[in-house]
Amino acid sequence: xxxxxxxxxxxxxxxSLPVAALASLAERRLGVYVHVPYCRVRCGYCDFNTYTxxxxxxxxxxxxxAETAVREIDLLAGVLEGAPSAETVFFGGGTPTLxxxxxxxxxxxxxxxRFGLAGDAEVTTxxxxxxxxxxxxxxxxDGGFTRISFGMQSxxxxxxxxxDRTHDxxxxxxxxxxxxxxxxxxxxxxxxxxxxxxxxDDWRRSVDAALxxxxxxxxxxxxxxxxxxxxxxxxxxxxxxxPDDDDLADKYVLADEALTGAGLGWYEVSNWSRDGGSTxxxxxxxxxxxxxxxxxxxxxxxxxHAHVGGVRWWNVKHPTAYAARLADGRSxxxxxxxxxxxxxxxxxxxxxxxxxxxxxxDLVDRDxxxxxxxxxxxxxxxxxxxxxxxxxLLADAVVRTLLD
Numbered sequence: 001x002x003x004x005x006x007x008x009x010x011x012x013x014x015x016s017l018p019v020a021a022l023a024s025l026a027e028r029r030l031g032v033y034v035h036v037p038y039c040r041v042r043c044g045y046c047d048f049n050t051y052t053x054x055x056x057x058x059x060x061x062x063x064x065x066a067e068t069a070v071r072e073i074d075l076l077a078g079v080l081e082g083a084p085s086a087e088t089v090f091f092g093g094g095t096p097t098l099x100x101x102x103x104x105x106x107x108x109x110x111x112x113x114r115f116g117l118a119g120d121a122e123v124t125t126x127x128x129x130x131x132x133x134x135x136x137x138x139x140x141x142d143g144g145f146t147r148i149s150f151g152m153q154s155x156x157x158x159x160x161x162x163x164d165r166t167h168d169x170x171x172x173x174x175x176x177x178x179x180x181x182x183x184x185x186x187x188x189x190x191x192x193x194x195x196x197x198x199x200x201d202d203w204r205r206s207v208d209a210a211l212x213x214x215x216x217x218x219x220x221x222x223x224x225x226x227x228x229x230x231x232x233x234x235x236x237x238x239x240x241x242x243p244d245d246d247d248l249a250d251k252y253v254l255a256d257e258a259l260t261g262a263g264l265g266w267y268e269v270s271n272w273s274r275d276g277g278s279t280x281x282x283x284x285x286x287x288x289x290x291x292x293x294x295x296x297x298x299x300x301x302x303x304x305h306a307h308v309g310g311v312r313w314w315n316v317k318h319p320t321a322y323a324a325r326l327a328d329g330r331s332x333x334x335x336x337x338x339x340x341x342x343x344x345x346x347x348x349x350x351x352x353x354x355x356x357x358x359x360x361x362d363l364v365d366r367d368x369x370x371x372x373x374x375x376x377x378x379x380x381x382x383x384x385x386x387x388x389x390x391x392x393l394l395a396d397a398v399v400r401t402l403l404d
Contacts, residue, residue, distance in 0.1 A: 008335030011313050015079045015331035018338065021309030024296075025080065028309070031088040031290040032111050034069060035301030036096040036104075037319055038062050040131075042230075043164040049303035049317055050094045060319035066103035070110045071326040072300050072315075077114035080298075080308070085116035088287035091125040101136045105143030107300075112144070122147055122186075122286045129175040130167040137182040147285075148179050149188040149219075155209035156202045159195045162240070164230075169209070176213040186283050188217035193251040194243040195223050196235075203251045207258045216274040216283035218264055220255045222248045249393050256389065268292065269354040269392050292351045294344065302332070310339045349402055353378075354395060358386035364402045372401050 039050045060068075089111055096104060108123060117123075124147040125140065137148070154160050155169045172189070179187050189210045193203050210218055223243050226232060234240040256266060264272040267284050275282025290297055299306035302322035305314045313336035316322050325332045339347070345363055352359045361369055361383050369385050372378045377391035377398050391398055 008314070008337045011331060011333035011336045013330045015075050015333060017079060017308060017311055021311040021338075022080070022082075024309035025083050029290055029295040030084050030086050030115070031090065031287050031295065031297040032086045032115070033287070033297055033299050033301075033304060033306075034089065034091045034096075034107055034111075035299065035304040036065065036091060036093040036099060037302050038065075038094050038098045040095065040098060040128075041164060041166055051319060060323045062099060064323070065099065065319075066106045068323045068326055069107050069300050072332060073107070073110045073114055075326070075331060076298055076300075080115075083115060083296075085118045086111060086121060087118045088122045088290060089117070089124070090287040093126060095128050095131050096125045097127040097131040097136065101139035101143065104140060104145070108144050117144075124149060124285070124287060126151065127175070128167055129171040132175055132178065134178045134181065137178050137184070141182040141184055146184065147186040147188070148184050149190060149217075149285075150175055150179075152189045152206075152210060153192045154195065154198070154202070155206040156198070159198045159202055159206070162195050162197055163192065172209070173213045176215065180214075186217060187213075187215050188219065188283075188285065189213065189215045191218065191220045191255070192223050193220060193255065194248045196240040196243065200247075200250060200254065204254060204258075207255050211258065211262045216264075217285065218255075218259055218272050219270055220252070220259075220272070221270050222252070252393060253389070256392075265356075266392070267356045269387070269395055292355055294348055294351070310344060312337050312339060346403060350399055353385065353387065353398060353402070354392075356386070358384035361385055368402050372398055 035049070037050050039052055042050065042052055089108060091104060091107075104125060111117065123145045125145055126149045128151050140148075150172060151165075152172045153163055153165050155172070157169060160167070160169065176187055176189075191206055191210060193206075207220075231240070235242050256272075259272040260266070264274055265282075266272050268288070271285065271288070273283040273285070294307075296308045297306060298308075299315065302315055302319045303317040305312065313333045315332040316325065316334045322332045349359060349363055352363075358378075358381060361380070364385070369378075369380070372385065372391070373380060376388060377394055378385050378387050380386070387395060387398065
């Protein structure tokens with residue numbers, strides 16, 4: 001699988017960071033992302049760094065993955081002495097729950113032992129509805145996981161088939177019920193809209209089915225045709241149509257109305273949560289908020305990205321190369337970049353404009369902000385620029401106006 005990671009500059013083999021980056025450790029909150037790159041089946045729309053067992057061949061097996069990831073956690077703990085306790089840990093992929101629960105708990109325990117966990121730490125794992133059982137969920141909860149995010153995507157079998165999703169829609173409410181019974185504090189469902197062939201009624205059915213499960217968090221993402229995927233080839237050859245912008249807008253509005261009506265408020269353009277409109281957080285995904293507000297996070301696993309004090313680095317992409325570097329006592333980091341002040345400002349604009357709290361006006365030109373407000377795409381709330389509903393539909397255009 002060809003790498004699409006940026007070039008960057010060489011990363012030290014010992015994983016060391018500039019003194020200036022380390023000096024900022026106490027100034028920002030810390031999260032940990034653990035990438036589990038295994039999937040039972042590769043979905044045609046997905047361009048994430050994932051592998052099926054047959055693709056990997058010898059080495060980098062699922063059975064040894066936890067041990068390998070713990071080695072990277074050990075290495076980073078040596079580099080980041082004095083780091084604050086992690087406030088969030090997020091296991092993503094791939095399908096983390098393809099690994100035994102004991103392996104996920106082991107990796108979490110390593111984070112706890114090397115970095116410490118805040119007393120109210122949020123610990124999330126992603127999961128497919130057909131990759132969990134009551135027993136596996138109970139083991140995860142007992143091991144310290146507090147939040148689970150299920151990849152529901154759709155409640156319509158024909159839509160799931162286009163996406164190459166293999167679970168039975170009826171498994172979703174069952175999995176949610178098992179997670180609640182296991183004691184998970186928060187349960188989230190991920191949805192995708194705009195799949196070729198999906199009607200507005202199909203989408204309404206999916207949103208209604210998600211709400212019937214009683215989640216306290218829902219993510220709804222428009223389908224993006226990523227270059228290099230099976231879906232992109234199908235669209236290019238005319239087998240499937242390209243998602244239509246007007247259709248996507250209609251589906252976003254439908255979701256926002258239904259989710260808001262059910263008591264889930266938007267807090268980021270594609271995310272809604274119970275009490276989402278409250279700055280207290282409610283059931284928001286606190287880990288993702290670290291990304292969106294440019295805090296510090298560590299990325300464990302092949303292809304994982306990390307950021308500390310304005311330095312961003314990323315690991316080698318293939319699990320075999322990742323495991324080999326750690327077996328040799330070397331950092332798996334492939335390259336890194338030191339973000340200058342202007343790059344950090346631009347990234348803050350790109351991310352914070354998507355949040356319900358909006359963007360501090362001192363990050364942008366006031367005349368440009370006024371133009372966005374005059375067009376009805378945003379409003380000023382105190383000293384912040386906040387998207388309107390129409391602005392959320394045209395968030396990319398807002399960013400272009402603010403930055404171009």
